[in-house]
Structures are given as C-alpha cells and as structure tokens.
Amino acid sequence: MIERYCTEEMKRIWSDENRFARWLDVELAVCRAWAADGTIPAPDLEQIEERAGFDVGRIAEIEAVTQHDMIAFVSSVAERIGPSGRYVHLGLTSSDVIDTAASLLLAEALEVLISAAEALRGSIAEKAWKYRLTPTVGRSHGIHAEPTTFGLKLLGFVSEIDRDMARLRQAQDEIRVCKLSGAVGTYANCPPRIEAAVARQLGLKPDPVSSQVVQRDRHARAIVALALYGSGLERLAVEIRHLQRTEVMEALEPFGKGQKGSSAMPHKKNPILSERVSGMARLLRGYASAALEDVALWHERDISHSSVERVVWPDAFHIAHYMTDIAKKVVDGLVVDEARMKKNLEMTRGLLFSGRVLLALVESGFSREDAYAVVQECAMRCWEGVTSGGACPSLRDILSDHPRLAQFKGDGGARLDGLFDINFYFRYVDDIFSRFEILTND
Numbered sequence: 156m157i158e159r160y161c162t163e164e165m166k167r168i169w170s171d172e173n174r175f176a177r178w179l180d181v182e183l184a185v186c187r188a189w190a191a192d193g194t195i196p197a198p199d200l201e202q203i204e205e206r207a208g209f210d211v212g213r214i215a216e217i218e219a220v221t222q223h224d225m226i227a228f229v230s231s232v233a234e235r236i237g238p239s240g241r242y243v244h245l246g247l248t249s250s251d252v253i254d255t256a257a258s259l260l261l262a263e264a265l266e267v268l269i270s271a272a273e274a275l276r277g278s279i280a281e282k283a284w285k286y287r288l289t290p291t292v293g294r295s296h297g298i299h300a301e302p303t304t305f306g307l308k309l310l311g312f313v314s315e316i317d318r319d320m321a322r323l324r325q326a327q328d329e330i331r332v333c334k335l336s337g338a339v340g341t342y343a344n345c346p347p348r349i350e351a352a353v354a355r356q357l358g359l360k361p362d363p364v365s366s367q368v369v370q371r372d373r374h375a376r377a378i379v380a381l382a383l384y385g386s387g388l389e390r391l392a393v394e395i396r397h398l399q400r401t402e403v404m405e406a407l408e409p410f411g412k413g414q415k416g417s418s419a420m421p422h423k424k425n426p427i428l429s430e431r432v433s434g435m436a437r438l439l440r441g442y443a444s445a446a447l448e449d450v451a452l453w454h455e456r457d458i459s460h461s462s463v464e465r466v467v468w469p470d471a472f473h474i475a476h477y478m479t480d481i482a483k484k485v486v487d488g489l490v491v492d493e494a495r496m497k498k499n500l501e502m503t504r505g506l507l508f509s510g511r512v513l514l515a516l517v518e519s520g521f522s523r524e525d526a527y528a529v530v531q532e533c534a535m536r537c538w539e540g541v542t543s544g545g546a547c548p549s550l551r552d553i554l555s556d557h558p559r560l561a562q563f564k565g566d567g568g569a570r571l572d573g574l575f576d577i578n579f580y581f582r583y584v585d586d587i588f589s590r591f592e593i594l595t596n597d
Contacts, residue, residue, distance in 0.1 A: 156473040160435075164267045165476050168260060169469035175209050177256035178228055180357065182243050183207060185335065185345075188352035195242045202239035207232055225249035246345035250456065251335045254369040257464075258330050258359055261377055264472040265327040269320055271479040272384065276316040278486045279391075280593045283309035287584055290577055291405060291496040292507065297397075299503050301510060302580045305406075305496065306588075312391050313591060319384040326377040332369055333359040339455045340366045367456035375446040378467065381475045382436075382443035388482050389436035392429035395485060399426045405496050409488025428485050435474045442471040500577070503541050505550035508575045509534045512554065515574050519562065529559055551575050 156165075167173060183204065190200040209231050218227035226249075233240030244252070287306030292299050333354035335345050342350070347361070354361050362369055398406040408426050445467050449460035500507065509530050516526035533553040540547020554560055555571055563571040 156470045160477045161473055162476045162480065165264065165469065165473045168264050168267065169472065171211050174256070174260065175211065175214065175228060177259045178225075178252050179207060179209060179232065180259065181252045181255045181353070182229075182232065184353040184356040185245065185247065185349065186242055187356065188349045189242065189245055191352065192349060194245070199239040199242055203236055203242065206236045206239075207243070208235050223249075225252060246337070246349070247335060248338045248367060250368045251337065251345070254334045254365075255332075255353070255357070255359070257374070257468075258332050258369070259357065261330045261374070261468070262327050264468075265323055265330075265377065268381075268384075268472065268476055268479065269323050269327070271476055271483075272316055272320050272323070275479050275483045275486065276313060276320070278483050279309055279316065280313045280591070282306070282486060282489065282491075283313055284588070284593050286491060286493075287588055288581060289491075289493055289496065290500055290581070292499050299499075299507055301507050302500060302577050304581060304584055305491065305493075307584055308394070310588065310591065312387070312394075313593070315387045315390070316384075317591075319380070319387050322380040322383060323377075326380040330373050330377055331359050332362040332373065333357060334362045334365045334369045336362070336365050338367055340364065366454075368452070368460075371446070371449045371452065371460055374464070374468075375443075375450050378439075378446035378471055379443045381471050382439040385436040385439035385475055385478060388478050389433045391482060392426075392432035392436075392485075395429045395489070396426045396433070399424075399429075403495075403499065405492055405499060407490040407492070408485050409490065428481050432478050432481055432485075435478050438474055439471060439478075442467045442474075504537055504547060505575055506534055506537055506541070509550065511574050511579065512550075516560075529557060530554075533557060 186195055186200055186203050189195040190197065195203075209228060213234070214224070214227045214231045216227075217230050218224050221227050221230075229244045233243050236243065283306045285306065286309065287304055289305040290302055291305045291308065293301050293303035293308075333350055335350040335353060336342050336347075337344050350361050353359075395406060395408060397403060399408060407424065408428050410424050445463050449463055452460060513523075513526050513530045516529065517523050521529070534550060536553050537547065537550040551571060551574075555564060555568055560571075
C-alpha cells in the first residue's frame with residue numbers, strides 16, 4: 156500500500172517483522188507440542204525457547220540465494236539456536252506455518268478493523284440521536300418523496316454497520332484455524348495430536364480437513380466481508396456527497412482552516428473525503444474478486460494464490476481501516492444545516508404530502524383510481540408551478556379549490572390542513588430507535 160493510505164495499526168500487523176514473528180510463534184508452539192509428546196528432548200527445547208529469533212536482513216540474504224522465504228526464515232532461526240535448531244520445522248511443510256500464521260494475522264487485522272468500525276458506529280449513532288426528529292426531505296430516484304428525519308436517515312447506516320461488524324466477526328471466527336497436516340493433508344509427518352496441541356496454544360481450532368493449504372474460501376470470505384463493509388461506507392459517502400451539492404446543501408463535510416477546494420475556483424468546497432471513500436470502495440470490491448479467484452486451486456495446492464494474497468491482504472485491510480478513519484472524520488465534523496432542510500421541505504409547496512391525501516380520499520369513499528386521478532391532477536398543477544420558478548399556489552390550496560373535494564371545506568379547511576401535518580410522518584421514529592442500542596446523554 157502506498158504511504159498515503161497506510162494506517163499505523165495495519166502497517167504494524169502487515170510488516171515483515173510481524174509476519175515473521177507470527178511464523179516464529181507457530182514454530183515454537185510446534186516445538187513445545189513435540190517436546191510434550193516426547194520427541195524433542197527438554198534440554199533442546201530449552202535452547203530453542205531461549206535462543207529462537209530472527210533477523211529480517213539475514214532472512215533476505217538467505218532468500219536471495221534459496222528463492223524461498225520459508226526456507227530462508229527457518230535457516231535464519233536455526234542459525235541463532237545452534238545444534239538444537241535441527242528440531243525447528245520438524246514434520247512441517249511451508250504452508251503449515253504460513254497458513255496457520257495467516258490465521259493469526261488476519262484475525263488480528265479483523266480485530267483492529269472491527270474496533271474502528273465500532274467507533275464509527277458510535278459517531279453515526281450519536282448524530283442519529285441528535286437529529287432523530289429533525290425533519291428533512293426523503294428522496295427516491297433522487298426526487299422528493301415524503302418527509303423523513305435526518306436522524307432516521309443516519310440510523311439506517313448504524314444498522315448497516317451492525318450487520319457489517321457481524322459479518323466481520325463471522326469471518327474472523329471462520330479464519331481462526333490451525334493447519335499442520337503436511338504436504339497433501341494426510342498428517343504423514345505430524346500427527347493430528349500435535350496440531351491440536353498447537354491450536355490450543357495459539358487460540359485456534361484445527362482445520363477439520365485440509366490439503367497442503369487451508370482452503371481459500373475462508374480467506375475469500377474475510378475479503379468479501381471487507382468489500383461489503385466498504386460498500387456500506389460508500390453508501391454513506393454517496394449520501395453526503397449528494398447532500399453537499401449546491402442545489403441541496405443540507406449537510407457538508409468538515410472544511411478546515413486553510414483548506415482549498417480548487418486551484419482555479421476559490422469558492423469551492425468539495426466533498427473530497429467522501430469521494431475518496433467511494434473510490435476506495437471500488438478497490439475493495441476488486442480485491443474481493445481477486446480473493447474469490449484464489450479459491451479454485453489445482454488439486455491439493457498450486458501457488459497462484461500466493462502472489463495475490465501478498466498484495467490483497469495488506470492492501471485491503473489498509474484501505475478498509477483508512478476508509479473507516481476518514482468516514483469517522485466526516486461524521487464527527489459533519490455540518491448539518493437544519494434551516495436548509497426546512498427550506499428544501501417547503502420547496503415543492505406541499506407535494507411531499509400527496510400520498511397522505513391519496514389515502515384520506517380512499518378512506519372517505521373514493522375508489523383508489525379516482526383518488527389517484529384527483530390528487531395527481533392537483534399535484535401536476537403544483538409541480539408545473541414549482542418548476543416554472545414563478546409564484547404558485549400550494550398543493551393544499553389547489554386541492555381546496557377542486558370541485559370534487561367539497562367535503563374538505565366544511566370545517567374551514569381544518570381537515571385538509573391536518574393532512575399536511577408533518578409530524579404525522581414521525582409518529583414511530585422513537586419506536587424505530589428503540590430497536591437499537593444507542594448511548595445518549597439525554
């Protein structure tokens with residue numbers, strides 16, 4: 156990953172130092188299991204425990220000759236240990252160590268990401284609660300639909316992140332497997348009892364059946380879960396990008412002191428952070444495709460997946476974590492213009508209430524077809540007035556003059572006015588919020 160999009164947490168996890176450290180964790184756990192089984196003498200295990208280590212530079216020197224990173228690693232570790240180093244990697248094939256260590260690395264990276272997602276969830280939930288009764292335009296197809304609240308709009312993203320975190324935790328659980336079954340999965344040189352002992356040490360569970368590798372559907376599920384999570388963040392980003400448009404201007408990204416939006420147009424405030432999130436979501440979906448391609452390896456194993464994983468795993472986690480940090484920055488600093496929301500609600504002169512009027516006419520005895528025809532006729536007159544840019548009567552006033560709606564005039568128009576009460580749409584907002592765990596200061 157280029158430095159611009161790295162995060163310190165993921166940089167540590169996916170560093171060569173941490174990768175080799177997890178390899179060493181596996182090798183030492185295997186040595187302890189062999190010692191407990193009576194194969195490695197106690198004095199040799201003591202030497203291994205005391206002296207085992209590695210030097211990244213030395214591993215690189217050996218790999219330059221061997222062209223095999225695992226052999227280079229094992230040789231480097233054995234050099235440090237001395238004669239007892241002959242027991243390191245006993246009964247193992249390279250993928251036993253690499254795939255078991257990969258389980259540790261992926262689980263660690265997922266834990267960091269889940270923690271960041273929880274923090275983002277908290278920020279969105281806080282804003283959702285604050286604006287839970289703030290009226291705003293609901294839109295479908297990009298067109299004004301019915302009134303909603305800004306908090307309810309945000310609550311949908313809280314719910315989505317909850318699902319994302321559940322998927323990430325499921326992927327984390329599925330990837331926590333230990334595999335020491337050897338070159339083709341028969342345990343010919345390392346019995347299942349050693350694998351079980353190592354799994355207990357590392358907090359993993361034995362893979363029930365493996366070939367030379369842990370099957371890549373487990374890893375693909377993790378990357379697909381990241382892609383879904385990224386797509387959810389993009390949905391949030393797209394919403395903010397739309398709300399920041401000049402014609403809408405209901406919510407804006409934070410814009411720092413000294414920040415510039417355009418080299419040519421000094422007035423510009425562009426939603427660059429949200430756009431960045433959208434772009435990165437595309438990368439995650441591409442990585443998911445690559446991870447899915449890795450599932451179908453030849454027979455017990457080929458190496459076509461290896462080069463893909465060296466790029467995709469660290470990059471995907473860097474991007475997902477970076478996206479989360481950016482999204483939290485946007486949400487925490489979001490500038491919400493309630494006055495503009497009110498103005499936009501009033502822009503269409505009551506058209507947002509057409510569905511309520513339709514139902515009222517049906518309840519009063521109109522057939523649905525007749526009711527729809529009357530309301531649509533009045534709504535189109537209102538729509539034409541709104542789009543022409545000139546002064547025009549509201550939908551309520553047009554309805555009150557319609558010859559077929561005399562029944563709504565007898566009470567001075569109070570019944571008709573009641574159909575344009577925006578609070579009608581918010582009666583169950585608190586019920587919806589009650590379905591979620593949201594910490595508030597109220």
